[in-house]
Amino acid sequence: MEALLNEIIFLPIIHKVPPGRNMSSYGSIPLTIILMVSLVTAFFFIYGLIGWNVLLSFTKSMGLITSYELAGSIQYMKAGSDPVFQISLKNNLMLIMLFIPGSIGLGLLLAVLLDIAGSKGETLYRTIYLLPFSLSFVITASMWAWMYNYSYGVVNTLLTALLGRAFQINWLGDPNIALYSVILALIWQFSGYTALVFLAGIKSIPESQINAARIDGASAFQLYTKIVIPQLKPWILSAFVVLMVFALKAFDFIYVLTNGGPGVSTYVLALLMFRRAFFETDFPYGAALATILFTMVISVVVPYLLLSSRGREK
């Protein structure tokens, strides 16, 4: 059964379909009912509610949650003139530009180190690096709120002890620094995941190729830069999509760690949507922001899903 378990790993998302025969003539009523009811429910909750949300974004509120009037694109105009919207977009872009390469780079380094270390150390170290990824963002945000604490936090007190002189950075209180502190902590949380993906990629490279390169006299460095890492492309793409989607919809971690502060310096799109919809009860505007967020995520995900589903047919 262990062999079966190993087989069901697959990446990218959908990679192949067995020759399976069409068995609908043997159709069974109980299974069909479960399938139909669950699909209708899931599609209603996914596509129905997304459609509802899009509709809502083209209305204006009449003061009550349940009564709206169509109002064209005024909610989208509102986004255009909302200064916090621009800051949020810029911060999402910063996540894309720093958090993604940071997580992929560190993940590659960890994966290569784990591969060199070999089976003995691999499991233990991989378990340690991946631990943060398994935890709730509320947990990791709470941990980093304490790590970054100005007076008592580990980061400042440890650096002070190591350097032998007072070292105090206001990690979460300085509007010029807070976003970088957030990104650093997120790289800590996600790099174990990227390492796991890349390590699985390295393991999928045929042993014979590695040996051939060794016989040709390739050094360890050449082996990884010339042979191994170029072959990780599909795995890097897969991790990239996961990180990209996260960079666009990041919410809980930032909500708990900085709540967008200090000021509005760490606002991101999902946090802005949450504040506008649920604190200021401007549901149509919140719906418009959610629609923008959804459009961005879907324009990354759908091409990737189509690409990987086409890949499996070849």
Next chain:
Amino acid sequence: MLNKTSLMTYAVLTILAFVYLLPFWSVLTTALKSDMEVRMTIPIVPPSNPTMMPLLKAFELMKQGLVNSLLFTSFATLFSSLIGSVNGFILSKVKFKYSNVVFLALSVGIFIPYHAVIIPLITVTSKAGVYNSILGMTIVHTTYGIPICTLFFKNFFDELPESILNAARIDGASDFTIYRRIALPLSWPAFIITGVFQFTSIWNDFLFGVVLTKGSNQPASVVLANLLGTTAAEWNVQMAGTFIYALPVVAVYLLLGKYLIRGYLTGAIKG
């Protein structure tokens, strides 16, 4: 035998491991310190006089939230896994016209930002009379779990050789019989993978909890986040709460980590 390269590799891996574990260590030490000691010592120093007070206080504050989370997490994990098992079986082994399109459309549901459905979801749960209830949280988590659970089981059944089912088919067994007698018992590894993945994801959720519940129905994630907002000065209680809320997931991770890793490698997404 250790040569120079692997010795250096291990040195780097070990240093990095300490860095990765530092936040966990500081949660543990702080959760066992008195208010006074939190202020007098630096967080990485272990408590000189360990006290259970912060843990007891945090547990008292989070008790209800933990019970709530445990209830809807368990039920939603069970229901979404069972539904995913049936759907995965049909989409993999029975198939119908457009089943690939249906599967692709369902897969999109794995990636959608829940922000795009959260406002209508308030209206839907209110109209259905399940807003601010454990039942409502169970329904919402079960439903949004269907895409990923279906994916896990479809993958599993895709790898199951047709020949295993063919003998039964020749004997004229219905798909339901084949599912119940053959596919379901064989799919226990998929149940473990799906189960641990769903349990940890639902336990870790914050958005549904913060929007769809209030007061005594709030899950532990929301209670802990509120704690950070209100008792920022009591870092030992905050870290004790963090420790308690993390404990079930850490336990699952340490005991069933290899199954959780299979789930992560399926390209699934957090958040």
